[in-house]
Amino acid sequence: AQSVAQPEDQVNVAEGNPLTVKCTYSVSGNPYLFWYVQYPNRGLQFLLKYITGDNLVKGSYGFEAEFNKSQTSFHLKKPSALVSDSALYFCAVRDSGTYKYIFGTGTRLKVLA
């Protein structure tokens, strides 16, 4: 069965430090992988995606993610965190054979000034 796991409910990081939000997945076929961010009282906003090609994907607001097929992971990273990055982050996967997106449970990122 298809699934996405975000093992951390919350990640705390100091402003200016690098951040990583973890995601692992399990799908049949080739995965389409996504990261979304949700600010309070807002809908989810698309950050970046991996479909094919370079394993390092760059997205909005300075975020990037690394696709690792052998570890079935797609961790979200940013070299220098900002307080304004504090939000809820969701990893999602779409099996290439379906239209359905599977979301992780979300990781709350808190960037401390």
Added chain:
Amino acid sequence: DAGVIQSPRHEVTEMGQEVTLRCKPISGHNSLFWYRQTMMRGLELLIYFNNNVPIDDSGMPEDRFSAKMPNASFSTLKIQPSEPRDSAVYFCASSWDSGRGQYFGPGTRLTVT
């Protein structure tokens, strides 16, 4: 493009009343998704449509919930009769088949008293 449009943004109703949530997807998108988000259960996929046809409604909680997509530019999610446990934020999202990611609306916050 105006993005995905949802109405109303907030709805407060009494138990037993009928509630109808509305969604206008992004023009040209051919898949539409309804999600529910609560603190307890996170983000749940209720139903999704492709080319106006319901593909997977396995996430619909019970018969009180129904969804329609009469044309490519409009969808409704109806709850009849509503119950307090239906209180949540309901999101509509749309996408292309190509897997370029989903785009979420701002959500409808439903409160059933």
